[in-house]
Amino acid sequence: MFIAREIWDFVDPDDGMDDDTFCEGCSEVCRTFVCPDCGKWDTDECDESYCMDKLYDFLKKYELYKIRERNYLRVWKCRERMKA
Numbered sequence: 001m002f003i004a005r006e007i008w009d010f011v012d013p014d015d016g017m018d019d020d021t022f023c024e025g026c027s028e029v030c031r032t033f034v035c036p037d038c039g040k041w042d043t044d045e046c047d048e049s050y051c052m053d054k055l056y057d058f059l060k061k062y063e064l065y066k067i068r069e070r071n072y073l074r075v076w077k078c079r080e081r082m083k084a
Contacts, residue, residue: 003052006059009066010076017023026050034058 004022011017024071030050038054062078 003059006064008065014070023050026052026055026081029058031066032076033064050077 003016003026007022007025007029008017010029011021015021017025027050034054038051039063058078061081061083064076064078066074066076068074
């Protein structure tokens with residue numbers, strides 16, 4: 001439930017989120033933010049499109065946000081979560 005809430009905007013909330021959309025969103029967030037720091041990324045050892053445990057840890061520490069750049073291009077970034 002936590003991961004679904006966190007990637008809701010990332011997967012386009014206007015269309016809703018089914019199982020396939022959730023998996024695609026998880027995969028895209030992983031490839032963009034999590035995988036580049038993983039030693040298995042881009043090797044034969046990695047046979048998954050996303051790692052749920054690493055994604056969960058990432059989203060607990062960072063939050064996703066979007067900015068608009070030239071020509072209304074939407075770019076996703078992450079920032080460390082504020083401590084409560």
